[in-house]
Amino acid sequence: MHTVEIVLLVLLLGALTGIVARYIRAVPLPLIQIALGALIAWPQAGLHIAFDPELFLLLFIPPLLFADGWRIPKREFFALARPILLLAFGLVLFTVVGLGYLIHWMIPEMPLTVAFALAAVISPTDAVAVSSITRNLGMPEKTMHVLEGESLLNDASGLVALKFSVAATLTGLFSWNEVARDFTWMAVGGLGVGALLGWGFSHARGTITHRLGDVAATQMVLLLVLLPFAAYIVGEKIGVSGILSAVAAGVATNFGDLERSSYISERMQTTGTWSMVESSFNGAIFLLLGLQLPSIIGVTLHEAGHHDAWILVGYVAAISTALLLMRWVWLTLGVHRALSRAHHQGKMAERPSALLNLATTMAGIRGAVTLAGALSVPMVLSEGVPFPARDMLIFLATGTILFTLVLGSISLPLILRYLPRTAESPTLREERLAREQACLAAIARLTLSDEELQKHDAEWIAMRQEVNGHLTQEYRNRIQLLDDGSGTASTVEAQREAPEVVRQRKLRYVLEIEARLDCIRAERDRYYSERQAHRINDESLRSLVSELDLQEVAMRKRLAVARRAAGLPVGDI
Template sequence: MALFELLLLLLLSAVALGWVARRFKFPYPIALVAGGAALGLAPNLPQYAFDPQLILVAVLPPILYQAALLTSWTDFKANIRPIGLLAIGLVAVTTLAVGATLKLLVPEVPWAAAFVLGAIVSPPDAVAATAILSRLNMPRRIVTILEGESLVNDASGLVLYKFAVAAVLTGAFSFMEATAQFALVSVGGIGVGILLAFVYIGVHKKLGDPFIEVLTVLTIPYTAYLAAESVHMSGVLAVVAAGLVRGRYAPEIVSAEMRIMARSVWNLLVFLLNSLVFILIGLQMRSVVGNLGQYPPALLAAIAVSITAVAVAVRFAWVFPVAYLPQRLSGNLRDAKPRPDKNELVIISWCGMRGIVSLAAALALPLTLPGGAPFPHRDLIIFVTFAVIITTLVGQGLTLPALIRRLKVGSNWSLHDEQLRVRAAMSAVALAAIDEVMAAENVPAQWAHSLKAEIADRIALAASDGTELTPRMELVNRLQHAAIKAERAELIRLWRANEIGDEVMHHLMEMLDYEQAHLPKLAAAAAASTGSSAPHLQGEAP
């Protein structure tokens, strides 16, 4: 019964928080962290027992895998140096700085446990940041660096996290041994992920059924994680490697029908997993705070503020030097790649919001040591982690758009121009193919006039980016939405009158949904009146 209650609470909370995020137009992680905080304040909520180790296994693989699928390998490789400096160097420095700060503020915390907190809050989550940046037309390289950083730093942070937890459990730690083991488990995890990716690519080519394909794809992240962990390699790096490799080959092996289906499945799964973790932390927060009675509230607040400030300040202190140091060392001769300007570096520094990975890692902390003693200061680590997440997500996330406008960053149209260039090339080929078929069939050219006009309208709509439509295009757009709305209403009328069966209704409704999904969006009121689809919660994955 408790499991069903938790599932019901999960679904109801996900619906409410998803609606709030859409209604107030901010990234859904902010709504989730606010919802989790609200649950923590609610009295008499039930407590659900769960195995902490299952959190990492159940939640992180699909989230990391989807992020890897959506990462452009070309852009990732082109920006590998800044991504590596942020995702590995900054994570290590943040782990040390946060751990030392906690040890300074609470001397009774063991060094290993202090570094556990440092590893937990070291990797920022780019979901909220990129959701905002994508709407504000930021330079493409900035978004690429942040997405690449978020992908790799989750892996590096979790590897450091496992080493720190192991040091707490065993009471022993050797820097040289840990460094060698870090390299081994990292390379081994990447190797396992690449191998499994090619195995699944071969299997995928033999399937041929969209439903089976989607179900098969859902097993990839869990298989990669468990396979790597079973041979004592990095499961998270195996998942990331598998996602990057398969994402590279996905356009060639994935059917259109499977892509459409998989997008909805992945978006729903990842959103529900995010919701689950924030709900669990909310349900536990009252007992966590209750177990911290030995700390005065002022001290808890000071610890939370200090750790958050250190995490934010270290990012600023790291970003600016590493952006300029390589060119200084090379005398600007060997480093021809353009670097972000100062205002863009401020934006990168401010995009340090912590999120789902940090929260899942905190919840996954063991309850006890091998001897049966409680894990040292587990409740304090969970409390501080949640405080850092809510402060950075809400504080930095909500102020990021204003900061971008204040710094006047966001005028690079390279991605838009590239899209126009590709659309023009595709349309030219399409028009040539139409002419070729018309000539071969020896039919009047005017028969294809409407199709050519539709292609021309597509080019015009892409050129306007859907933001500044001409009066004619606005009218055509409204007419298309109105036509689909009328078709949908008539389809429902015929179905309710029992003039058509359910199967025909569902098939035609799906066709209308796809047609509407490909139309430029109208204003909010118009979109609502035409039965717009669910909010876009996260990136799409094939």
């Protein structure tokens, strides 16, 4: 099958499985996609594709990691930096060394450097799979933020560790000093390159859109989609981590977005585009894993013989169990103190407990990066000799993905059932308080300035004050609802039946819509101020601003119609 046809088929199946998952809520979407991919590829005449790991890394991983860096709440990321770094770098090192020696001891025919490579491959976690399993099951918010931050960074640390392990296998040379130096250069250099490209793009975008406004929104969104690929390629070309470069570019671009509150069209297009990219690419990754599964199992069993099949399955179970056990030990001994300190400082609402540690352990699911890393191992050494135990490495890595995914799908819902629930999550409370502040900002905006009083006649002022009084009462009612916690803020009622005869009523309708638009802009400005003051996080900002953007777009259309009905010029609304 042609490459283009394969891509189209994978995207189609990804969309269809996403719909199917809405009806089969008991089974996580990644498992459905893996099973479907394996079913399509399993028969002798099934779909078999040649998998290029380097192309896979370039096409799928940079945009997904960029999106994660762009979306992840920066306040929580920096507030919980210590436990995140301990998991993303400390746990990866602990896993590579400890599990590498265990694998070599358990499978003597696998050289130590190859065992290190396998341990490095299975060290990155997949927060996307975790979120798909735990959606609506009550995973504590801050714990999920820690898992997202860990997944964001340990992809890079795991793949960098894999590079050194493969290099040691190819050359037969290994030096801890050289590894530490090269790792530091690749990590710091990758973060620096990505941050520089993200900042440069944000600055250039700000300069262009300051002159053109939202006219160039579509082009800006297209350039934003291409930015993670540029960051990855530039990073790889100069010898630093392209993955960390893509992550840093996403984080830097998000900081630039905090100064772009007025560009509604671009923001809505960006949100829709990235939602589509993330959904399509995540689905494609797990489908590709399923498509590769029959061939991986077939090749390994053919070489090992059917009598050794159960031994290989035992290796998968032993390695996966040891992987999760090491994660639990690291969480209990290495990260527990950092989490407790974050809890006492108010940065983490949930108190670290044995049950929470168990949930975090079972959330160590492996996914797309593990598959890509395993398949990126070269087939031959420099002398043309086959890479030792390559097929077994790929089989064990794939088995670990399936083992942790199935175990997490079963255990996480059971564990989360027993975690204590809070009446109101910290994020919801922050959003409620932010809505109150936005209402107060809208009320303040309704006060007529001296310039407006001097500019307009008495009739206009009387109608505008009547409108302002009505809207002020509306906002006060919303504040009362928010204060007593009896409900969330409802959207401002915008539908008014335009009068057909009396011009005054038509003009009053125009003034009311204009006043509502002023209020919406005041609310949005306040939300951005609340985010810059760290009183809400990035997720809350996007959610709250999205509501206002939709309202403003609808209001602008109504204003154009109302102006025409009143015989007023439409102009730029």
